[in-house]
Amino acid sequence: MNVSAAPHVRSKDTTSSIMRDVAIALAPTLIFGIWNFNRYGYGLNAFLLIVICVVFCVGTEFIYEKLMKKPNTIGDLSAVVTGLILALNLPATLPLWIAALGSIFAILVVKMVYGGLGQNFMNPALGARCFLVISFAARMTAFPAEFPGVSVGVDTVATATPLTALKAGATVDVFKMFIGTTSGTIGETSVVAVLIGAIYLVARKVISLRIPVTFIVTTLVFVELFGGHMGDMNYLLAHLCGGGLVVGAFFMATDYVTSPITPMGQIVFGIIIGILTGIFRLFGGSAEGVSYAIIITNLLVPLIERFTMPKAFGKEAVKK
């Protein structure tokens, strides 16, 4: 007979069931990405990038734990999710070895060195993406040609995404951006695919709307106020549908480990990412900025939490 402390019952949710839900929710986005870039002849490469990211993320965690004689945790599926999120942040044209390198970096440097799941202060997939952008700038922006007429700087390998085109003054087709038949990274083009997954996550109570909604709304308000296109609906919708805003809001900013645990903190967190995204988009060098905004705000989480501690029930009560 077992004797242990109360409570004696447990909910069915486990870390792996939650991670499995996230993986399921990412499926529409990734499948759409493969289909979309297949039109440019990069479908197979996109598929292989996804596989490589997952295999190398899980493999790195497995080998690291073997070598360090730590308990094996790949069963929690968090490395699978990291692999999938990294993959959707890569251009479909990327050589596979770079994806492998990014995966190793994500798990080894951003996650395991800090003590593994729950201890990292930066989203591993986004950390790795930024590492790759810095190391392989040209390759990481080598998107299949969509706006061949728009040149982005001196680098001729890179072709424009809708947002860079928008920044350069072109008009973009917002409907195409919503559906996702445009250029960009594997997982950032289709808003509709992301939303299908997001609805699933919200319905399964895996994520709350606090972070994604405040993040998106703040970005749009910022762009509306400071973008110089006041009242231009097409411009605003392009910002909503482009640059991975929606996928970042629902799948990256909501990463449990690197977002605040206090409900009020989550709102503050969403607002800060939104402001940073707006700043980077309007005044920064690149047109996107979502990833940087998220990882910078990740670093502020301990501070945000400190100032958003809720008041305990009945704390304000006074004896009669």
Next chain:
Amino acid sequence: MGLSTFKGGIHPYEGKELSEDKAIMKLEPKEVLVFPMGQHLGAPANPTVAVGDKVLVGQRIGEASGFISANICSSVSGTVKAIEPHLTTGGAMSLSVIIENDFNYTPVEGFGVKRDYKALSAEEIRNIVKDAGVIGMGGAGFPTHVKITPKDDNAIDYVIINGAECEPYLTSDYRLMLEETEAMIGGLKVVLSLFPKAKGIIGIEENKPEAIKKVKELVAGESDISVCELKTKYPQGGERMLIYATTGRKINSTMLPADAGCVVNNVDTMISIYMAVCESTPSIRRTLTVTGDAMNNTANVQVRTGMSYKEILDEVGGFKTTPEKIISGGPMMGAAMFDIDVPVTKASSALLALTKDEVAKYEPTACIRCGRCVAACPSNLIPQKMAEAAERFDDETFEKLEGMECFECGSCTYVCPAKKRLTQAFKQSRASVAAARRAKAAAAAKK
């Protein structure tokens, strides 16, 4: 009108269908009954009988040893066989009076005599409740005479019956609300008579429509008693949550319900008050739910205190399969037992036998900061941070995080996907902080 409730909480599997339709069954004990002197919150009682003494039903065998303490009365007539430590449901040993039943059930003088509470003064009523050894029967076992003796009787606005019975599996309060409705409301009227300004509220979770209907019918003519329908959610019956849901008032851990103008008693307690005051019967019986998927039969039983859990189990029909876990009380706050040869006390609420132990099924893993514990905590705490402090034995941070506001409801532990044993850690930290506070107070008193 929306249902009254609180923020946070959880919806575990209720399991009430296993026993909710079983009428209360009275069981009689065998030869030996055990009466632990510490079955309430506060100081244990002192035995007032000696080995070899003859005792009668309702006779006092343990005397309250302070203001926060309670008398213990014998539930049978017979002979005191021994006075020695005996295992209790919580796993601790408690000095106990052990009585050999003579099966005559000869009562003490005056036992069972009908009384009209209206003819009694407030002081007489309080003394009767105290003498009868009535304690809170919802689990904590707080002496009832203390609860109904606030500083100022005029400051009490509400007397609340806790009919939430939010613990999964438990159905004995539900059965009592159906089968002993008059006595429960009688008890409420007795308590209301103590407080000139108070109104009565009976809080019942909406998953007990039959009870709501029955009680509503009975209080239909009473202008100062109302039924408050509560949302079905654990821990709706937590005292702080119940007071908030029924009156909108809030109390914290440093306050008593009376500080918010409330007196709260559970269903069985109200009936015990009625029996003590109106029927001259001290607190010597207990209604329990016997349930769980490992049972051959489920039941709601009414027994004399001091009877062994084992006898109850045998009478109800034994185990179908070997249970992996046996619990005294509900699955959220009850105590796991390693031996069921322990006596039923006034605070016992259930015997629950489960074939699967969900605690053993999952190993605790790393926290993923998912925030589920935060959303579930009815006290609006951050269990995740409290756990970090508790794991480092950092009592100072634990206190700063308002860890003392935790009432160990178990909601956070229930929802945690990492299966961390949060409540267990909080129990330890809270005990350690409380001990340090006591030591500090004692040192200050010496100076």
